[in-house]
Amino acid sequence: MARILIVDDEETIRRTVAQTLSAEKHECTGVGSGKEGLEALEGGGFDLVLLDLKMPGMDGRELLAAIRERGLEIPALMMSGHGTIEDAVEATRKGALDFIQKPFDRDRLLLAVRNAVSHGSLVAENRVLRSRIPTRTRMLGESEAIRAVRALVTRVAATDARVLVSGENGSGKELVARLIHEQSPRADRPFVDVNCAALPDTLIESELFGYEPGAFTGAARSTPGKFEQARGGTLFLDEIGDMPLSAQAKVLRVLEERQVRRLGGQKTIAVDCRVVAATNRDLAGMIARGAFREDLFYRLNVFPVRVPPLRERRADIPVLARHFLAEFCAGSGLPARRLDPGAETRLAGHAWPGNVRELKNVVDRLAILADREEIGAGDVERAMEGPGAAVPSAGGGGGGGVADLVRSCRTYEEFKEMSERMFLEARLKANDGNVSKTAEELDMPRSNFYKKMEKYGLK
Template identity: 50%
Template sequence: MKTILIIDDEESIRESLMGILQDEGFRTLSAESGEQGLGVLREEDPDLILLDIWMPGIDGIETLRKIREITPDQLVIMMSGHGTIETAVKATKLGAYDFIEKPLSLEKLLLSVQNALTIGQLVEENRTLKARIAKEHEMIGNGEAIRLLKEQISIAAPTSGWVLITGENGTGKELVARSIHAHSQRANKPFVEVNCAAIPEELIESELFGHEKGSFTGATALRKGKFDLAHEGTLFLDEIGDMSLKTQAKVLRILQEKKFERVGGSRTIEVDVRVIAATNKDLEAEIVKGNFREDLYYRLNVLPFEVPPLRERKEDIPRLVDHFLQFFCGKESREIKTLTPEAMAALVNYSWPGNVRELKNIVERLVIMVPDQLISEKHLPAALIPKKNETAKSGVTPALEAGTFREAKEEFEKEYLLQKLEENDWNISRTAEVIEIERSNLHRKIKSFGIELKK
C-alpha cells in the first residue's frame, strides 16, 4: 500500500483528500503546516507528498526546499488556489513533479498521483538495476597488483585524460573502464561500449558515426552512432587493435577536432566524449608491422593502464571464487556452495590462461552441475587437477612442463618451498631462516601458491 502525505492548512481539504485517496487504496498521512509536515517526513517514508503553497508559517515553496534537503528524491505534487506561472516555475525548478490548481479536479488529481507513483517506481527500479550492475562489475581483490590498479584508477578517473588499457583476454579490461567512468565527473552520463573486433568493416563507420536516412541500401531511417550516443559521457573502444587503418584515421580526426559527419550526411556534429580504449595486442609492435597508426596510439595513450593476468595475482583467487559462488548461487536461487581446501588449492595453483573470465565460467559450471553443497577436487575439470602420478612416473617436474618461463619459475618456487618446509617440519620461522628470506615474505608466498601447512 502506497503512502501519501497531505500538507495543507485547510482541514476540509485535508479530510476530503484523505477520504478520496483511502477509497483508492492508499494509506494517508496529514499535516496542517509546513513545519508539521517536515516532522512527519522525518518519522515516516511517504511515497508521495501533496503540498499546498499558501500556508501560515513557512510556505509551500520553502517547505519544498527543506524536503529536498531531507530526501532529495522525494516525489512532491504542489497545490494552489492562487498559483502563478512564476510560482509554478519556481516549484518545478525545486523538483516538484506537478503543479495542480485549486479547486482540485478529482480526475486530474488521481491521474497526477498515479503518474507520479509510476515515475517513482521506475526511478527505484533504475536505482536497483544500477546497483546490481555496479555489483556485477565490481573489481574483486586485495592483492598488491589489484590494489595498485585501484589506486591508479582513483587518481586518473576524476580527470579528463584519455585512457589506454592493455592486458590479456579475460583479465577485466572492461571492468577497469567502467570503474574509471563510475569515478569520473561523467558518471551520470552515458557509458557506451563498442567492440571493434565484432563489427564488420563495412558497418563500423555507421556504428561509430551513425548514418542519414537513405545513405545506403537498408538505411530506412536516421541512426545515431556511438560517438553521438556517448555525448558528454564515456566511449569505450574495446579491442581497438582490430580496427582497420581507414577507420583509425576517421577516429583520429574526431578525437582531434571533436566533430564529425554521419555517413551520407553533410551536417557537422560537435561531440564531447572521453575515450577509453582497450586492447590485448602490443600496439607498439602493431605500429612496426604497419597495422596501427602511430599518431592514434600517442593520442590515446595519455593514461596507460595494464591489467595483470590472474596468474600474477593468485592471492585474489579465493576472494574471486567466493564472489562468483555467491553471485551464481543467487542467480540460480540455490544455497551458497563452498569449496574444500583441496579444491580451492587446485584453483589457486592453476595457471588460468583465460584469466578471470575462465575462472568465472568454471565457477558458474560448478554451481549449475554439482548437486552437492560442498565442491571437492573430484568435481573440478580434469585440466585443473595436478597430474601427480604422471609426473612421478615420468620423472618430469611441473616446472619443466610449464608453458612459459614465468610459469616454470612459479612451479619451481612452489616445489622448492614445499621441500624446504617438509625438511624443517613445516616450521615457518626455521624455514625462512634456512632459505634466508623474510618470514613475512615466506608467508605471502605460501598463501600465493595455496600451500597447506601440515601440523
C-alpha cells in the same frame, strides 16, 4: 547555461523561443517533429526539453509518454496555444513539469525554464548520489596488483583524460572501463560500448559516426552514431586493436577535431564524450608492423591502465572463486557450496590463460557438477577438463579424438557444434588468441569469427 531542445513544428516559434533563451546563455537546438525530438533526446546531452502540444505526427503528449517510457528523466515543459490549456494541464500530471502558454510572455518563459533547469540539476544530483552507492560493478581482489589498478581507476575517473586499458583476454578490461565511468562526474550520462572486433568493416563508420537518410542503401532515417549517443558520457572502444586501418584514420580525426559528421550529413556535431579504449593486442608490435596507427595510439593512450593477468595475482583467485560460487548458486537457486582448502589450492595453482572469465566459467561448472556441499580438489580437476566434462577437449586427452566426439554427441547438430568449437578453439590457441590473424587464416570474416567465439564462450 543549459542545453535545451525545442520541439515545435513551427519554425518561427522555435526561433523566438531560442532567441529569448539565448539571453540567459542557454544553448538551444530546435527540431520540427516529435520523432526527431525523440531521436535527439535518445542521443543524450540535453538538460531540458520544451515541447509543443499540437504537432502533426507524434504530438507533444505522445512524445512525452515516449520519453518517459524510455526511462529518460529529462525535465519537460509543455507549450500550448489558446484552447488547449486543459490538455497542457493534463500533461503536467503525465510527467511535464509545467506548461507555457503561447503567445509567450517573455518573463514567464524565462522563469519556467529557470525553475525547470534547477529541478533538472537536482534530479541529476540525485542520480550522481545514487551512482556513488556501491553498484554491482566491483573489482574484487586484495592483491597488491589489483589494489594498484583500483587506485589508478579512482584517480583517473576524476579527470577527463583518455584511457587505454590493456590486458589479456578475460582479465577485466571492460570492468575497468565501466568503473572509470561510474566513478566519474559523467556517471549519470550514458556509457556507450562499441566492440570494434565484432563490427564488420563496412558498418564501423555508420555505427560510430551515424548517418543521414540516403547515405547508403538502407539508410532510411537520421541515426546518431555512438560518438553522439555517448554525449556527456563515456564512449568505450573495446578491442580497438581489431579496428581496420581505414576506420582508425577516421576515429583519429574525430578525436583531434572533437567533432563528427554523420555519413551523408553536412553538419558537424560537437563531440563531448570521454573515450576509454581497450585491447588485448600488443599495440606497440602492431605499430611496428604498420597494423595500428601510431598517432591514434598516442591520442588514446593518454593514461594507460594495465590489468595484470590472473597468474600475476594468485592471491585473488580464492577470493574471486568464492565470490563467483556464491553468486552462481544464489542466482540459479542451487544450495550454497563451499570450496575446501584443497580445491582452493588447486584453483590457485592453475595458469588461467583465460583469466577471470575462465575462472568464472570453471566455478560455474563446479557449482553445477558438485553433488556435495563441499567441493574438493578432485571436483576442480573434473570441472577443468573442459566444457561438459564428458566431451573431449581440443587438447585431446582421451586420445580417442573424433571417435570420442562421435560417441558423446547425441544429435548431428550437437556433433557439428562441438567439432566447430574444438576446431576454432584449437586454431585460436595456436595463434595465441589473436582473433584477426586466426580469422584471416581460416578465410572467415572477422566479425563472423567473433560471433562464433561468443557463441562458444571462447572469449
